[in-house]
Amino acid sequence: MTDWIALDKAHCWHPFTRQAEWTSEESKPLMLVRGEGVWLEDAKGQRYIDGNASIWTNIHGHAHPVINAAISEQLSRVAHTSFLGYSHPLAAELSERLVRFFPETTLQRVFFSDDGSTALECALKMAIQYRLQSGEEGRTEFVAFANGYHGDTMGAASLGGVNAFFERFRKFGFPVRFVSSLAELQELEGLDSVAGVVIEPLVQGVNQIHVWPEGMLRDLRAFTEAQGIHLILDEVMTGFGRTGTMFACQRENVVPDFLCLAKGLTGGYLPMAATLVREEIYEAFLGDASKAFYYGHSYTANPLGCAAALANLDIFESESTLEKLPAKVDYLAGRLQRLAEESPYVSEVRQCGVVVGIELRDAEGKAFAPARRVGEQVCVAARRYGLLTRPILDTLVFLPPLSITEEEIDLALVAIAQGISAVLGQESPDLSN
Ligand code: PMP
Numbered sequence: 001m002t003d004w005i006a007l008d009k010a011h012c013w014h015p016f017t018r019q020a021e022w023t024s025e026e027s028k029p030l031m032l033v034r035g036e037g038v039w040l041e042d043a044k045g046q047r048y049i050d051g052n053a054s055i056w057t058n059i060h061g062h063a064h065p066v067i068n069a070a071i072s073e074q075l076s077r078v079a080h081t082s083f084l085g086y087s088h089p090l091a092a093e094l095s096e097r098l099v100r101f102f103p104e105t106t107l108q109r110v111f112f113s114d115d116g117s118t119a120l121e122c123a124l125k126m127a128i129q130y131r132l133q134s135g136e137e138g139r140t141e142f143v144a145f146a147n148g149y150h151g152d153t154m155g156a157a158s159l160g161g162v163n164a165f166f167e168r169f170r171k172f173g174f175p176v177r178f179v180s181s182l183a184e185l186q187e188l189e190g191l192d193s194v195a196g197v198v199i200e201p202l203v204q205g206v207n208q209i210h211v212w213p214e215g216m217l218r219d220l221r222a223f224t225e226a227q228g229i230h231l232i233l234d235e236v237m238t239g240f241g242r243t244g245t246m247f248a249c250q251r252e253n254v255v256p257d258f259l260c261l262a263k264g265l266t267g268g269y270l271p272m273a274a275t276l277v278r279e280e281i282y283e284a285f286l287g288d289a290s291k292a293f294y295y296g297h298s299y300t301a302n303p304l305g306c307a308a309a310l311a312n313l314d315i316f317e318s319e320s321t322l323e324k325l326p327a328k329v330d331y332l333a334g335r336l337q338r339l340a341e342e343s344p345y346v347s348e349v350r351q352c353g354v355v356v357g358i359e360l361r362d363a364e365g366k367a368f369a370p371a372r373r374v375g376e377q378v379c380v381a382a383r384r385y386g387l388l389t390r391p392i393l394d395t396l397v398f399l400p401p402l403s404i405t406e407e408e409i410d411l412a413l414v415a416i417a418q419g420i421s422a423v424l425g426q427e428s429p430d431l432s433n
Contacts, residue, residue: 004031004043030383035062038404040388049412051382051389053401056205056237058268060315061403067267070311074303083112083301090306097313098261098274101246105255106279111293112272112301116236116262117151119273120198123232123258124155124174125295126277126285127196130230133284133291139195143188143229146180149206150198150234159198162206182220196230196258202248202352205237208395209350209357218252230257230281236273240264241316241402243353244325257281265305267312268401272305321402329353331406335413335431342429345420356398358416360424368394374423382419387412 008031009023021027031043038061040050050058060067074090081088095110102108113122124142131139144150148161158173160166177194179185185197201217204210224231233256238248242264245251249259258281262273285293299305316322329351336349336356347361360374361367368374375391382389389412390397396416400408410431417429 005029030388037061037063038401038408048383048386048388049400049404049408049415051387051398051400051412051415053399054268055263056242056399057263057266058401059240059264059312059403060267060319060321061401062268064267064311064315066315066318067269067308067311070307071269071304074307077303079304080299080302082298084296088301088303088306090303090310091301094306094309095274097310098276101250102255102276107255107259107276108279109277109282111275111277111295113275114297114299115151115271115273116234116260117153117156118297119236119260119262119275120150120156120159120232120234121153122275122295123198123260123277124159124196126275126281126293127230127232127258129293130281130284131195138193139229141175141177141194142232143177143179143185143194143197145199145204146178147207147210148198148200148204148234150200151236182216182223185220186223191227191229194227194229196232197224198232198234200234200237201254202238202243202251203350203355205355205397205399206392208359208392209352209355209397211350211352215252217249217254221252221254221256232256232258232260234260236260236262238352238355240267240312241322241325241353242355242399244322244329246316246322265312266308267315269308269312270302270305271299272302272309319403325353325402328402328404328406328409332356332409335409338431339413339417339429342431343417343420344426345424350395354399354402354404357392358396358398360394360396360420377423378416378419380419381422382415384422385415385418387415387419389416 014022032040033043034041038049039047041047098110099108111122113119144159144161146161150156150159154173157166157169158176161178202212221231233249235247239261249256257278259276265274266272285291333351336351340346340349344363345360346358347365348359350357375394375396379389379391414431417431
């Protein structure tokens with residue numbers, strides 16, 4: 001039998017990965033071969049709950065018959081056609097279905113791209129070009145939030161507030177000023193040189209699940225509007241029901257100038273993204289050739305991706321996904337509270353809908369030495385109990401598909417509790433009712 005692990009170690013380069021460790025003798029990477037619902041199966045037939053929704057993408061579970069059928073049907077027609085110079089019915093339909101979430105607003109124009117990074121990249125370039133074409137050449141800067149994450153292409157990386165990832169590239173990117181709160185933004189000097197403010201609304205993901213204060217987004221919208229600054233929302237992680245409403249901005253009745261979507265757009269099946277933009281911004285790009293937006297990718301509006309995205313939206317309706325969420329979110333909150341009470345190592349649980357961070361500290365409430373990599377060890381241990389997830393430092397991230405059931409939530413949290421016990425040596429807490 002082919003030794004896939006050996007081939008991987010010899011030739012693959014993984015994202016955000018210490019390759020020396022990955023390729024070492026002791027490392028035994030999981031080879032995932034199959035999925036069904038919230039479950040993933042490895043090459044040895046072992047099953048795990050996908051506690052990470054496959055990097056926060058999966059919404060309705062794996063191998064969903066409706067999404068599979070939609071992709072197959074489109075595949076039988078044509079897999080890919082150019083969106084440059086041509087169109088196709090599914091892209092037209094999808095753009096209308098997306099803006100329909102923002103009725104009676106001017107957020108009515110959709111630019112498709114490939115992933116979260118390019119959705120942000122596109123918004124940045126549009127924001128700059130808009131200013132250049134509107135007699136506001138002085139507005140060339142962006143403001144982003146400390147510890148935020150918006151992707152890894154150069155523009156998106158410029159917005160990245162995680163210094164460990166982005167510091168070395170800063171001087172090559174867009175000019176960005178960082179703030180850690182709305183109050184700090186309000187005190188910045190020279191706001192008239194700012195083109196746009198970028199934020200992950202309601203909750204920052206990569207920043208160890210950092211939940212913003214309630215009302216912050218609403219106040220940020222009011223402030224940016226008053227200052228003539230565009231509000232660019234990065235809903236790459238929060239979009240498609242994650243925080244309880246279809247989009248996080250709807251929780252605070254906010255309509256941004258740019259809305260960046262990716263990950264859950266196709267239900268987690270194919271790489272695709274969309275940048276929604278206000279019609280009055282779009283209008284500045286009309287006119288002669290010099291005003292056109294010279295930006296795009298080979299796979300822009302890929303028909304298979306559009307088919308998956310439309311099926312994803314259909315399932316929200318046919319399975320009443322959003323209607324079922326409040327009860328699920330409450331149940332999850334109750335179980336997490338129990339975990340925090342029962343485990344001396346869970347110092348804090350941060351939750352926003354089905355976005356959860358479980359922070360681990362020692363029994364005295366002090367952070368573990370980073371070199372111990374406790375979070376990582378706990379996640380590796382939790383695999384033995386049937387859960388796949390990843391930590392961010394010592395915060396365990398739990399972001400399962402929205403289709404997860406109460407029973408599966410229980411299984412996942414028991415696996416986390418057992419993982420913690422296996423690593424930190426406490427008797428496994430009793431999470432039974
Ligand atoms: N924005 C946010 C909030 C994200 O969480 C991510 C990915 N984790 C991105 C942007 C980048 O998306 P992608 O990896 O698809 O480029």
